[in-house]
Amino acid sequence: xxxxxxVAVVVIVLIAAALQTTMFARLRPFDSAPALVLLxxxxxxxxxPAEAALILGFGAGVLQDLLADSPxxxxxxVFTSAAYFVLRFRDRLEDDFSLIGPFVFAVTAGSLALFSxxxxxxxxxxxxxxxxxxxxxxxxxxxxxxxxxxxxxxxxVLGAARRRTTPFEL
Amino acid sequence: MWRxxxxxxxxxxxxxxxxxxxxxxxxxxxxxxxGLGTTLRDGAQTLFAPVERVVASATRPVADAFENLSNLFSxxxxxxxxxxxxxxxxxxxxxxxxxxxxxxxxxALLGVDPPAGLDSIxxxxxxxGVSEFDQVxxxxxxxxxxxxxxxxxxxxxxxxxxxxxxxxxxxRVRLITDPTIHIAVRIxxxxxxxxxxxxxxxxxxxxxxxxxxxxxEGDLLVTAxxxxxxxxxxxxxxxxxxxxxxFSLRTTADPVAGxxxxxxVRVLVFTRDEATVGDLEDQERLPATxxxxxxxxxxxxxxxxxxxxxxxxxxxxxx
Numbered sequence: 207x208x209x210x211x212x213v214a215v216v217v218i219v220l221i222a223a224a225l226q227t228t229m230f231a232r233l234r235p236f237d238s239a240p241a242l243v244l245l246x247x248x249x250x251x252x253x254x255p256a257e258a259a260l261i262l263g264f265g266a267g268v269l270q271d272l273l274a275d276s277p278x279x280x281x282x283x284v285f286t287s288a289a290y291f292v293l294r295f296r297d298r299l300e301d302d303f304s305l306i307g308p309f310v311f312a313v314t315a316g317s318l319a320l321f322s323x324x325x326x327x328x329x330x331x332x333x334x335x336x337x338x339x340x341x342x343x344x345x346x347x348x349x350x351x352x353x354x355x356x357x358x359x360x361x362x363v364l365g366a367a368r369r370r371t372t373p374f375e376l
Numbered sequence: 377m378w379r380x381x382x383x384x385x386x387x388x389x390x391x392x393x394x395x396x397x398x399x400x401x402x403x404x405x406x407x408x409x410x411g412l413g414t415t416l417r418d419g420a421q422t423l424f425a426p427v428e429r430v431v432a433s434a435t436r437p438v439a440d441a442f443e444n445l446s447n448l449f450s451x452x453x454x455x456x457x458x459x460x461x462x463x464x465x466x467x468x469x470x471x472x473x474x475x476x477x478x479x480x481x482x483x484a485l486l487g488v489d490p491p492a493g494l495d496s497i498x499x500x501x502x503x504x505g506v507s508e509f510d511q512v513x514x515x516x517x518x519x520x521x522x523x524x525x526x527x528x529x530x531x532x533x534x535x536x537x538x539x540x541x542x543x544x545x546x547x548r549v550r551l552i553t554d555p556t557i558h559i560a561v562r563i564x565x566x567x568x569x570x571x572x573x574x575x576x577x578x579x580x581x582x583x584x585x586x587x588x589x590x591x592x593e594g595d596l597l598v599t600a601x602x603x604x605x606x607x608x609x610x611x612x613x614x615x616x617x618x619x620x621x622x623f624s625l626r627t628t629a630d631p632v633a634g635x636x637x638x639x640x641v642r643v644l645v646f647t648r649d650e651a652t653v654g655d656l657e658d659q660e661r662l663p664a665t666x667x668x669x670x671x672x673x674x675x676x677x678x679x680x681x682x683x684x685x686x687x688x689x690x691x692x693x694x695x
């Protein structure tokens with residue numbers, strides 16, 4: 207990945223985190239907000255080289271960990287897993303664009319559910335939250351809707367949909 | 377047969393990053409609120425605060441428009457509710473004024489010094505937690521302004537949370553609804569003491585020590601002696617309950633502070649007494665931290681706490 211694109215990706219992840227903590231603190235339909243940083247990771251992981259996508263997931267997760275109240279590394283683990291999941295399925299997604307919306311929903315819901323379970327294991331009592339179902343499903347729904355904006359934007363930022371240098375093949 | 381050479385490079389990187397993540401979690405948990413994790417968090421918060429300020433001011437019109445739109449539908453109902461609330465508060469104010477005069481007379485008669493005042497620091501909420509699971513707020517005041525770890529944070533309604541991390545210019549506040557937070561509380565009406573526990577986005581859980589106690593809907597719960605200054609309103613009982621014989625009483629309560637829409641807050645300059653108060657979050661000495669007879673002693677203090685004024689009165693502290 208060229209330096210210019212790398213800088214663009216890092217800046218967009220930072221802006222997404224800032225939007226998440228400021229604008230979406232007030233813009234909360236049904237008292238919930240999208241998981242914007244995760245959505246940005248999903249959007250970029252569709253296009254960039256496999257190792258870069260995993261490192262992006264890890265880095266964005268560490269950033270979220272530093273801004274969150276959870277143990278350092280928990281979000282990093284979740285975002286890295288999400289990036290890996292995207293890598294495994296991104297070729298199939300390009301064959302059938304109608305799957306992208308449900309795919310974003312599934313990855314977001316799976317990531318938030320994984321965080322809930324890991325958070326409870328590591329003492330955060332996330333599953334003790336009575337609104338846990340809502341906290342998993344509504345951000346996933348919002349991410350699915352926002353994907354219509356963010357995914358094309360990520361493609362535009364990277365310059366092209368297919369410029370991978372190391373295709374992920376299992 | 378599986379061999380290390382069988383896995384492809386991205387999967388190897390993935391496994392490596394997972395191991396690194398788990399190592400970070402372990403190191404951070406073992407440091408338990410100190411060490412590298414805290415240093416990195418404080419540094420990140422300091423560096424990120426200016427970005428948040430810029431983005432917040434740039435997106436304010438969008439957020440304002442959304443809030444105004446959503447407020448349109450509830451304006452009429454809010455108006456009626458506020459009128460009723462104003463009438464009720466005016467009545468309470470008259471009662472409070474006469475009670476204050478009486479308390480002053482009794483204090484003079486008994487030779488009791490009035491409770492010491494608590495200074496407070498006004499602050500604005502800069503950001504919220506980065507995920508739905510974070511029950512935290514970032515405020516625009518830090519150690520340079522006098523904010524310290526463990527200080528209580530209130531709004532015009534009551535207790536919001538406590539400061540858990542401080543940098544020079546910003547602080548992080550953990551909300552009372554966080555599932556790891558346990559607050560020693562007292563029912564203002566009866567003086568019974570118990571523990572209030574957060575449950576994330578839902579109502580909080582109240583557990584009373586006295587199994588013979590009873591609570592009614594709308595009972596105000598105020599802080600008892602301990603981590604927070606006594607007498608700060610925390611929550612109102614949502615459902616009336618009476619304990620069964622041999623079991624502790626459990627019911628739910630709603631926070632009185634507007635936790636979902638807080639904008640401006642006050643940090644009370646108060647440090648808990650380590651010698652007399654155990655750490656409620658450890659849940660190791662819960663019953664011992666709140667003496668069962670402390671309610672009647674501090675009940676009177678709670679009545680005279682003007683917690684919504686600039687200087688909050690600290691009452692009922694452990695002698």
